[in-house]
Amino acid sequence: MAAAGEALEERPAEFTLPPLPYAYDALEPYLDARTMEIHHGKHHQAYVNSLNAALKDHPRLLGKPIEQLLEHLDDVPEKVRTAVRNFGGGHYNHTLYWNCIKPGGGGEPTGDLARAISRKFGSFAEFKDRLTAAAIRQFGSGWAWLVKTRRGDLEIVATSNQDCPLSQGQTPLLTVDVWEHAYYLKYQNRRSEFVTAWWNVVNWDAVAARFAC
Numbered sequence: 001m002a003a004a005g006e007a008l009e010e011r012p013a014e015f016t017l018p019p020l021p022y023a024y025d026a027l028e029p030y031l032d033a034r035t036m037e038i039h040h041g042k043h044h045q046a047y048v049n050s051l052n053a054a055l056k057d058h059p060r061l062l063g064k065p066i067e068q069l070l071e072h073l074d075d076v077p078e079k080v081r082t083a084v085r086n087f088g089g090g091h092y093n094h095t096l097y098w099n100c101i102k103p104g105g106g107g108e109p110t111g112d113l114a115r116a117i118s119r120k121f122g123s124f125a126e127f128k129d130r131l132t133a134a135a136i137r138q139f140g141s142g143w144a145w146l147v148k149t150r151r152g153d154l155e156i157v158a159t160s161n162q163d164c165p166l167s168q169g170q171t172p173l174l175t176v177d178v179w180e181h182a183y184y185l186k187y188q189n190r191r192s193e194f195v196t197a198w199w200n201v202v203n204w205d206a207v208a209a210r211f212a213c
Contacts, residue, residue: 014052014062017045018095026103030197032186040098043181047090047162054083066092070166089162093143097177102203109204113211120154127156128199134158135176135195146174148211174207 020040025033055062058080061069066088069076076084108114108124121127127146134156135144142160147170149155154173157165165172176198183194 015048015066015091017041017048018098020098022103027101027201030200031101031183035181035183035185038185039177039181040094043179044091044094047087047094051083051087051091054080054087066095067166070164071169073167085167086162089164089167092164092166093162093175093177096172097175099206100174100176100203101198101201102206103201105203106200107202107204109208111208113204113208116154116211131156131174131176132192132195132199135178136192138178141179143175143177145170145172146207147172171210171213173210174202 017040020036023033024036024040027036051066052062058077061076061080061084069084069088070092073081073085109117114124117124117127121130131144131146135158138144138158138160140160142158142163144158145156145165147155147157147165149171150169155170157168157170159165176195178191178195180189183191187194187197
C-alpha cells in the first residue's frame with residue numbers, strides 16, 4: 001500500500017479500437033455489412049491487440065499518439081520498430097480509412113480542396129482516374145493515398161502492407177484499403193469493382209478538414 005502523499009504510478013493507456021461513427025450496414029450496397037463487421041471488429045482489433053502486446057514493456061511508447069510513433073519511426077527502439085511499423089501502421093491506416101468513408105458520401109469535393117486537386121491533376125476526373133489506377137495496380141496487399149507533402153503539394157502514392165505515408169513525412173488526406181479482407185466477401189478478386197464502388201462513400205468533408213490543417 002502506498003504511503004500517505006506518495007504518488008501512485010499511473011499505468012499508460014493502451015491503444016483502443018475506435019468505434020465506427022456509423023452502423024456496419026450503413027455503407028450498403030457499396031461496402032457490405034459483413035465485410036465491415038469483420039474488417040473493423042476482427043482485423044483492425046487484431047492490429048490494436050498486437051500493438052499493445054508489442055509495447056507492453058515500453059510504457060513510454062504506449063503513452064504517445066500513434067501518429068507521433070509513425071512520424072518518428074527511426075526513434076523507436078529497434079527491438080519493437082518493426083512491430084510499430086506493422087501493427088501501428090495497421091491501426092493508424094484503418095482509423096483513417098473509417099474516417100474517409102461515410103453513408104451518403106461520394107460526389108466531388110468543394111472549396112479549397114477542389115481547387116487544389118484541379119491545379120495539381122488538371123481536373124477531378126483525372127485525379128479520380130489516377131488514384132483508382134494506383135489502387136488497382138498496387139501489387140498484393142496495401143493502400144492507395146492522396147497525401148500532402150512537406151511543401152504543401154498534393155501527391156498520389158501507394159504503400160505496401162501497412163506502411164504509412166506519415167513515416168515518409170507526408171500527411172495522409174484520403175486512403176483506400178486494397179487488402180483483400182477489405183472487399184473479398186462481396187467482390188472476390190474484382191478489386192476494380194470495389195474501388196469503383198468505394199468512391200460512392202468517400203467522406204469529402206473529412207478529407208477537406210485534414211487538407212486545411
